[in-house]
Amino acid sequence: MNRRYILPLVTFIIICLIWDVVVRANGWSVQVFPGPLVAINSVWELITNGTLFKHTVASLYRVTAGFYLAALIGIPLGMILGRIKVIKDAFNPLIQFLRPISPLAWIPLAVIWLGIGDPPAIFLIFMSCFFTLLVSTMIAVESISPIYFQVAANFGFSRYEVITKIVIPAVIPEIVTSLRLTVAIAWLVVVAAEMIAVQSGLGYLILDSRNALRMDYVMVGMITIGAIGLLLDYIMLRLARVDCAFWGSLK
Amino acid sequence: MAHIKIENLNKRYINRRKTRRDDDNPETKVGAEVVVLQDINLEFEDGEMVCILGSSGCGKSTMLRMLAGFDRPTSGRILIDGEQVKGPSSNYIYVFQHxxxxxxxxxxxxxxxxxxxxxxxxxxxxxxxxxxxxxxxxxxxxxxxxxxxxxxxxxxxxxxxxxxxPDMLIMDEPFTGLDFLTRMKMREEVVNMHEYIGKTIVMVTHDIDDALVMGDRIVLMAGTPAEVKVSQKILDVPHPRNLEKEPTLCNLREELYLKLGVSHVA
Known part of the structure; x- marks a missing residue:
């Protein structure tokens, strides 16, 4: 164990101790502000009865579906927009108009259009990732050095080769970075999305526990969200170190 | 193998500077036409090692880019083996400056x-x-x-x-940013390689000694718009060349410096 792991652990323990002391000193009831021991106990309780696992899987499913959909549509579209000036000129104002609208503003329409259940939640996550991925891919493609395209022309690349040998590898580092940012946004939005139209997921767990005045369960929801967020970021960070993205960190 | 003929080559472009400078000066006026190259006529033989010299910004790189087909002349023609350059081709490979x-x-x-x-x-x-x-x-x-x-x-x-x-190599300042020793070695390597493969090489450099040591032909471009001041074939000086010991090269060196506006050569 080196300092990189010990130091955060120490910080974490100190925060928990302060939390415990504050709760005990003020004598807050469990319904208002549960202490760390109660929270940890509840985490264990929800793990053993399977509730936490069920809700986590439901949330992860929605995030994955919405996020993949946004990546599969947003990245190729961003490449087209970045390469073909006419299409960019036609669509860019519309994109910039839609982009600042919070995905949460789509909630009423999402529910009316798609009913309740998974579809509106997936739609909201899609909306939260799509524009960021689209715009960052577009900018990344536009900023590829023109020299590489001249090399491509000089060596007689076909259109397909230009895409596979120049455009895609050139933008992979930027795309990995924006995937890392958007997966965090998706994880933020899923909680809000699950508070409206579904009966499962970590957002639902939090809302339902609030209605039952179980603040310890609310905290379990928050702790799980935080832990999974940390894990997702770690995975995305590892992704930036794969061979084909690594050259970007040395630019 | 490539025989290159450049006929009445002109290159002009419209100044698209966003920030206004001095609108009275036609050279820098936004939207004004800037003439980069005017009436360039050159001919390079098959298998020649051509070194193009010139002050920076005189349009040598623009000419190279047109030779490679990355850019179009405003008027005039570039013929390679009798055929006009229409676009980039893998017959003529461009070696980039960066x-x-x-x-x-x-x-x-x-x-x-x-x-x-x-x-x-x-x-x-x-x-x-x-x-x-x-x-x-x-x-x-x-x-x-x-x-x-x-x-x-x-x-x-x-x-x-x-x-x-390729039939021809086009090199835009291939030695920029190299340290002194590497530069010396690269000079030698390119010369050896040229003797070995015998292909036409057109190279832009701003180092006069590079050109004198390497070139079969030295072209000097200067002025705005750029004109060809010198296009001279160096005959009978075998490689490896020693600049100090060859009187023809010494004289040419002095002449080139003079034409570039430097009168005292150390």
Whole structure:
């Protein structure tokens, strides 16, 4: 164990101790502000009865579906927009108009259009990732050095080769970075999305526990969200170190 | 092999500066026409090593770009072996001033770009290896660009260009940014390589000594718009050349310096 792991652990323990002391000193009831021991106990309780696992899987499913959909549509579209000036000129104002609208503003329409259940939640996550991925891919493609395209022309690349040998590898580092940012946004939005139209997921767990005045369960929801967020970021960070993205960190 | 003829070449472009400078001056006025090259006439023989000299910003690079087909002349023609240049072609490989190697590929993969047409994998591998060996990068096949020094990068790019077996190599200041020793070595390597493959090489440089040591023909461009001041073939001076000991080269050197506006040469 080196300092990189010990130091955060120490910080974490100190925060928990302060939390415990504050709760005990003020004598807050469990319904208002549960202490760390109660929270940890509840985490264990929800793990053993399977509730936490069920809700986590439901949330992860929605995030994955919405996020993949946004990546599969947003990245190729961003490449087209970045390469073909006419299409960019036609669509860019519309994109910039839609982009600042919070995905949460789509909630009423999402529910009316798609009913309740998974579809509106997936739609909201899609909306939260799509524009960021689209715009960052577009900018990344536009900023590829023109020299590489001249090399491509000089060596007689076909259109397909230009895409596979120049455009895609050139933008992979930027795309990995924006995937890392958007997966965090998706994880933020899923909680809000699950508070409206579904009966499962970590957002639902939090809302339902609030209605039952179980603040310890609310905290379990928050702790799980935080832990999974940390894990997702770690995975995305590892992704930036794969061979084909690594050259970007040395630019 | 490539015989190059440049006829009445002109290049003008519209000044698109966003910030206004001095609108009274027609040269810098926004929307004004800027003449880069005017009435350039040149002829290079098959297999010549041509060194183009000129002050910076005089349009030598623009001419090279047109030679490679990246840019179109405003008027006039560039003929290579009697055919007009219409666009980039793998017959004429351009070696870029700054890194033209693809940084997401290894040296091997970069050199492979030039020999994609060879279908047989083993044969293709042999050709790639041959050119990597030629530029003495053996052992660095799986290295990425960022792992190589400046000189090695230039050599790798040279290998990639040569692997195509083009009729002509076009090099835009290939030695910029190299340290003194590497520069000396690269000069020698390019000269040796030229004697070995015998292809036409057109090279832009702003180092007069580069041109004198390497060139079969020296072209000097100067002025705005640029004109050809000198296009002289250097005959009977075999490689390796020693500048101090060749009176013809010494005289030419002085003449070139004078024409570039430097009167005292150390």
């Amino acid at each position: 890194n033209g190697l693809l940084p997401w590929m290894t040296i091997w993969q970069n050199v492979e770009l030039g020999v994609r047409h060879i279908k047989d994998e083993e044969e293709r591998g042999d050709v790639i290896q041959e050119y990597i060996d030629m530029v003495e990068l053996t052992g660095f096949e799986d290295h990425h660009i960022y792992q190589l020094s400046g000189g090695m990068r230039r050599r790798a790019e040279l290998a990639r260009a040569l692997a195509v077996e």
